[in-house]
Amino acid sequence: MGFYTDQVVPRIINVACGVKAAEPLRRRVCEGLKGEVVELGFGTGHNVPFYPPTVTGVAAVEPSDVGWRLAGDRIRAARVPVRRAGLDGQSLPFEDDSFDAALSTWTLCTIPDADTALREVRRVLKPGGTLHFLEHGLAPEEDEQVRRWQRRLEPVNKRLFGGCHLTRPTVDLLTNAGFTITALDAFYEQGVPKAMGADSLGTAVSP
Numbered sequence: 001m002g003f004y005t006d007q008v009v010p011r012i013i014n015v016a017c018g019v020k021a022a023e024p025l026r027r028r029v030c031e032g033l034k035g036e037v038v039e040l041g042f043g044t045g046h047n048v049p050f051y052p053p054t055v056t057g058v059a060a061v062e063p064s065d066v067g068w069r070l071a072g073d074r075i076r077a078a079r080v081p082v083r084r085a086g087l088d089g090q091s092l093p094f095e096d097d098s099f100d101a102a103l104s105t106w107t108l109c110t111i112p113d114a115d116t117a118l119r120e121v122r123r124v125l126k127p128g129g130t131l132h133f134l135e136h137g138l139a140p141e142e143d144e145q146v147r148r149w150q151r152r153l154e155p156v157n158k159r160l161f162g163g164c165h166l167t168r169p170t171v172d173l174l175t176n177a178g179f180t181i182t183a184l185d186a187f188y189e190q191g192v193p194k195a196m197g198a199d200s201l202g203t204a205v206s207p
Contacts, residue, residue, distance in 0.1 A: 005162055006064070006065075006066065009064075009161065009162040010043075010044065010064045010066040010070065011066070011070070012160075012161070013043060013044070013067070013161070013162070014043070014044040014070050017043060017044070017046050017106065018044070018046055021190060021191055022046070023050075025134055025189075025199070025201060026047050026050045026105065026134070028134075028201060029047075029103070029105060029132050029134040029201055030047060030050040030051055030052060030103065030132065031052065032052070032130070032132065032203065033051060033052055033054065033132060034052070034054035034055060034056075034101060035054070035055070035056055035100025036056055036057050036058075036059070036098070036099050036100050036101075037051075037055055037057070037058045037059070037099060037100065037101045037102065037103055038059045038085075038086075038092070038094065038098075038099045038101075038102045038103070038121070038124060038125075039058055039060050039061065039102070039103040039104070040061050040089045040102065040104040040107045040108075040111075040117065040121065041104060041105070041106070041107025041110065041111070042060035042061060042062040042071065042084075043062065043064075043067050043071070044067050044070040044071040044074070045060075045070075045071030045074035045075055045078075045082070046074070046105075048071075048074040048075065048077070048082065049074070051078070051079065051080055053079070055080050056080060056081075057080055057081045057082075057083075058078075058081070058082045058083070059083060059086065059099070060082055060083065060084050060085060060086075061085065061087070061088070061089050061092065062084060062086075062087070063087045063088060068084055089107070089111050089117040089121075090111060090112070090113050090116045090117050090120060091120065092120045092121070092123070092124050094124045095124070096123055096124065097124070097125070097126045097127065098124045098125075098126075099124050099125050099126065099129060100125075100129055101125070101129055101130045101131070101132065102121045102124075102125055102129070102130070102131045102132070103131075103133075104121075104131065104132070104133045104135065105133070105134040105135075106135060106136060107135070108135045108137070108168060108170065108173060109135065109136060109164045109165045109166070109168055110161075110162055110163045110164050110165070112163065114168060114173050115173065115176065115177060118131075118173060118174065118177035118179070119177050119178070121177075121206075122177060122178055122179065122206045125206040126206075127206065127207065128205060128206065128207075129205070130182075130203050130204065130205055130206075131174070131179060131204045131205075131206065132202075132203050133174070133200065133201070133202060133204065134199065134200075134201045135168075135170045135199065135200050136166070136189075136196065136197060136199050136200075137165070137166070137167065137168040137169060137170040137198060137200065138150065138166075138167045138168060138169045138170075138198065139194065139195070139198040140186060143194070143198075146195055146198065147167070149194075149195040150166040150167050150195045150198075151166075151167060153166060153195055153196075154166045154167055157196070166195060166196060170200040171184065171200060174204050178206070178207060179204035179205065179206060180204060180205045180207070181202060181203070181204045182202070182203050182204065182205055183202040183203045184200060184201075184202035185200070185201045185202060186199070186200050186201075187199055187201075
Protein backbone atom coordinates (compact mmCIF):
# COMPACT_ATOMS: atom_id res chain seq x y z
CA MET A 1 0.00 0.00 0.00
CA GLY A 2 2.99 2.32 0.39
CA PHE A 3 3.50 2.96 -3.32
CA TYR A 4 -0.24 3.18 -3.97
CA THR A 5 -0.79 5.60 -1.09
CA ASP A 6 2.24 7.76 -1.83
CA GLN A 7 2.21 7.84 -5.63
CA VAL A 8 -1.23 6.87 -6.91
CA VAL A 9 -3.73 8.30 -4.39
CA PRO A 10 -2.56 11.94 -4.80
CA ARG A 11 -3.06 11.67 -8.54
CA ILE A 12 -6.52 10.13 -8.15
CA ILE A 13 -7.52 12.86 -5.71
CA ASN A 14 -6.12 15.55 -8.00
CA VAL A 15 -8.48 14.42 -10.74
CA ALA A 16 -11.48 13.68 -8.50
CA CYS A 17 -11.24 16.98 -6.64
CA GLY A 18 -10.57 19.00 -9.77
CA VAL A 19 -13.95 18.50 -11.41
CA LYS A 20 -15.75 21.61 -12.62
CA ALA A 21 -18.79 20.81 -10.51
CA ALA A 22 -16.74 21.43 -7.35
CA GLU A 23 -15.69 24.94 -8.33
CA PRO A 24 -18.86 26.75 -7.14
CA LEU A 25 -18.51 24.99 -3.78
CA ARG A 26 -14.87 26.02 -3.50
CA ARG A 27 -15.80 29.60 -4.34
CA ARG A 28 -18.48 29.59 -1.63
CA VAL A 29 -16.29 28.16 1.11
CA CYS A 30 -13.49 30.63 0.37
CA GLU A 31 -15.78 33.67 0.56
CA GLY A 32 -14.92 35.85 3.51
CA LEU A 33 -11.42 34.52 4.08
CA LYS A 34 -9.04 37.27 5.08
CA GLY A 35 -5.59 37.89 6.49
CA GLU A 36 -3.22 35.02 7.16
CA VAL A 37 -4.84 31.65 6.45
CA VAL A 38 -3.80 28.12 7.35
CA GLU A 39 -5.19 25.53 4.94
CA LEU A 40 -5.47 21.94 6.12
CA GLY A 41 -5.10 19.28 3.45
CA PHE A 42 -3.97 21.70 0.75
CA GLY A 43 -3.82 18.78 -1.68
CA THR A 44 -2.97 19.86 -5.21
CA GLY A 45 -4.09 23.46 -4.73
CA HIS A 46 -7.59 23.44 -6.22
CA ASN A 47 -8.70 26.18 -3.80
CA VAL A 48 -5.96 28.60 -4.87
CA PRO A 49 -7.93 30.32 -7.68
CA PHE A 50 -10.73 31.09 -5.24
CA TYR A 51 -8.77 32.85 -2.49
CA PRO A 52 -10.31 36.34 -2.21
CA PRO A 53 -8.15 39.48 -2.43
CA THR A 54 -8.50 39.94 1.34
CA VAL A 55 -6.18 36.97 1.93
CA THR A 56 -2.59 38.11 2.55
CA GLY A 57 -0.87 34.72 2.78
CA VAL A 58 -1.55 30.99 3.01
CA ALA A 59 0.30 28.39 5.07
CA ALA A 60 -0.39 25.09 3.32
CA VAL A 61 -0.45 21.92 5.41
CA GLU A 62 0.05 19.00 3.02
CA PRO A 63 1.74 15.66 3.77
CA SER A 64 2.11 14.45 0.18
CA ASP A 65 5.20 15.43 -1.78
CA VAL A 66 3.49 14.28 -4.98
CA GLY A 67 0.44 16.38 -4.21
CA TRP A 68 2.62 19.43 -3.57
CA ARG A 69 4.42 18.94 -6.90
CA LEU A 70 1.12 18.60 -8.74
CA ALA A 71 0.04 21.90 -7.21
CA GLY A 72 3.06 23.71 -8.67
CA ASP A 73 1.34 25.56 -11.52
CA ARG A 74 -1.52 26.70 -9.32
CA ILE A 75 0.87 27.95 -6.63
CA ARG A 76 2.92 29.88 -9.16
CA ALA A 77 -0.26 31.48 -10.52
CA ALA A 78 -1.56 32.40 -7.06
CA ARG A 79 -2.34 36.03 -6.32
CA VAL A 80 -1.11 35.64 -2.74
CA PRO A 81 2.00 33.99 -1.25
CA VAL A 82 1.46 30.26 -0.62
CA ARG A 83 4.06 28.33 1.35
CA ARG A 84 4.19 24.70 2.39
CA ALA A 85 4.38 25.07 6.14
CA GLY A 86 3.38 21.76 7.65
CA LEU A 87 2.92 18.06 7.00
CA ASP A 88 0.49 16.95 9.68
CA GLY A 89 -2.81 18.58 10.62
CA GLN A 90 -2.63 16.84 14.00
CA SER A 91 0.55 18.69 14.95
CA LEU A 92 0.75 22.16 13.44
CA PRO A 93 4.19 23.82 13.56
CA PHE A 94 2.85 27.26 14.43
CA GLU A 95 2.67 29.47 17.51
CA ASP A 96 -0.61 29.99 19.30
CA ASP A 97 -2.89 32.70 17.87
CA SER A 98 -0.99 32.86 14.56
CA PHE A 99 -3.77 32.95 11.95
CA ASP A 100 -6.83 35.00 11.13
CA ALA A 101 -8.65 32.12 9.43
CA ALA A 102 -8.41 28.46 8.51
CA LEU A 103 -9.66 26.53 5.50
CA SER A 104 -10.49 22.83 5.21
CA THR A 105 -12.07 21.24 2.14
CA TRP A 106 -12.75 17.51 2.05
CA THR A 107 -9.91 16.97 4.52
CA LEU A 108 -11.29 15.97 7.92
CA CYS A 109 -12.38 12.66 6.42
CA THR A 110 -8.78 11.54 5.92
CA ILE A 111 -6.99 12.85 9.01
CA PRO A 112 -6.51 9.90 11.39
CA ASP A 113 -7.42 11.93 14.49
CA ALA A 114 -9.80 14.67 13.39
CA ASP A 115 -10.49 15.75 16.98
CA THR A 116 -6.82 16.50 17.59
CA ALA A 117 -6.52 18.31 14.26
CA LEU A 118 -9.45 20.60 15.04
CA ARG A 119 -8.06 21.42 18.46
CA GLU A 120 -4.78 22.30 16.77
CA VAL A 121 -6.65 24.61 14.40
CA ARG A 122 -8.29 26.31 17.38
CA ARG A 123 -4.89 26.71 19.03
CA VAL A 124 -3.31 28.47 16.06
CA LEU A 125 -6.32 30.67 15.28
CA LYS A 126 -6.53 34.08 16.86
CA PRO A 127 -9.51 34.61 19.21
CA GLY A 128 -12.52 35.11 16.98
CA GLY A 129 -10.76 33.51 14.02
CA THR A 130 -12.90 31.58 11.57
CA LEU A 131 -12.68 28.09 10.15
CA HIS A 132 -14.20 27.80 6.68
CA PHE A 133 -15.12 24.17 6.02
CA LEU A 134 -16.46 22.02 3.21
CA GLU A 135 -16.52 18.40 4.28
CA HIS A 136 -18.34 15.23 3.38
CA GLY A 137 -19.40 12.90 6.14
CA LEU A 138 -22.26 11.15 7.82
CA ALA A 139 -25.59 11.60 6.03
CA PRO A 140 -28.47 13.34 7.87
CA GLU A 141 -30.16 11.33 10.61
CA GLU A 142 -33.36 10.98 8.61
CA ASP A 143 -31.50 9.23 5.77
CA GLU A 144 -30.76 5.97 7.55
CA GLN A 145 -30.60 4.03 4.29
CA VAL A 146 -27.78 6.29 3.09
CA ARG A 147 -26.03 5.88 6.42
CA ARG A 148 -26.21 2.09 6.06
CA TRP A 149 -24.54 2.31 2.67
CA GLN A 150 -21.89 4.60 4.11
CA ARG A 151 -21.07 2.06 6.80
CA ARG A 152 -20.88 -0.73 4.20
CA LEU A 153 -18.69 1.21 1.79
CA GLU A 154 -16.37 2.90 4.27
CA PRO A 155 -13.77 0.08 4.61
CA VAL A 156 -13.26 -0.07 0.85
CA ASN A 157 -13.36 3.71 0.48
CA LYS A 158 -10.62 4.09 3.11
CA ARG A 159 -8.36 1.67 1.23
CA LEU A 160 -8.92 3.28 -2.15
CA PHE A 161 -8.79 6.95 -1.15
CA GLY A 162 -6.06 7.35 1.43
CA GLY A 163 -8.03 6.64 4.59
CA CYS A 164 -11.12 8.64 3.61
CA HIS A 165 -13.99 8.02 6.06
CA LEU A 166 -17.62 8.34 4.99
CA THR A 167 -19.24 8.40 8.42
CA ARG A 168 -17.58 11.23 10.31
CA PRO A 169 -20.13 13.64 11.85
CA THR A 170 -18.70 16.98 10.74
CA VAL A 171 -20.89 19.23 12.89
CA ASP A 172 -20.31 17.17 16.04
CA LEU A 173 -16.56 17.17 15.44
CA LEU A 174 -16.50 20.95 15.19
CA THR A 175 -18.65 21.63 18.22
CA ASN A 176 -16.84 19.04 20.34
CA ALA A 177 -13.57 20.80 19.52
CA GLY A 178 -14.99 24.06 20.91
CA PHE A 179 -16.00 25.84 17.70
CA THR A 180 -19.25 27.75 17.37
CA ILE A 181 -20.86 27.17 13.98
CA THR A 182 -22.11 30.46 12.55
CA ALA A 183 -23.21 29.29 9.09
CA LEU A 184 -24.08 25.83 7.81
CA ASP A 185 -25.47 24.36 4.60
CA ALA A 186 -25.97 20.58 4.56
CA PHE A 187 -26.69 19.02 1.17
CA TYR A 188 -25.89 16.21 -1.25
CA GLU A 189 -23.46 16.97 -4.04
CA GLN A 190 -24.99 16.79 -7.49
CA GLY A 191 -23.71 13.94 -9.64
CA VAL A 192 -22.18 12.11 -6.66
CA PRO A 193 -23.64 9.01 -4.97
CA LYS A 194 -25.34 10.11 -1.77
CA ALA A 195 -23.17 7.83 0.36
CA MET A 196 -20.09 9.73 -0.83
CA GLY A 197 -21.54 13.20 -1.23
CA ALA A 198 -23.26 14.20 2.01
CA ASP A 199 -21.63 17.61 2.43
CA SER A 200 -21.50 20.28 5.11
CA LEU A 201 -20.35 23.77 4.06
CA GLY A 202 -20.04 26.66 6.45
CA THR A 203 -18.03 28.68 8.92
CA ALA A 204 -17.19 28.17 12.57
CA VAL A 205 -15.67 30.62 15.05
CA SER A 206 -12.96 29.93 17.58
CA PRO A 207 -13.60 31.59 20.96
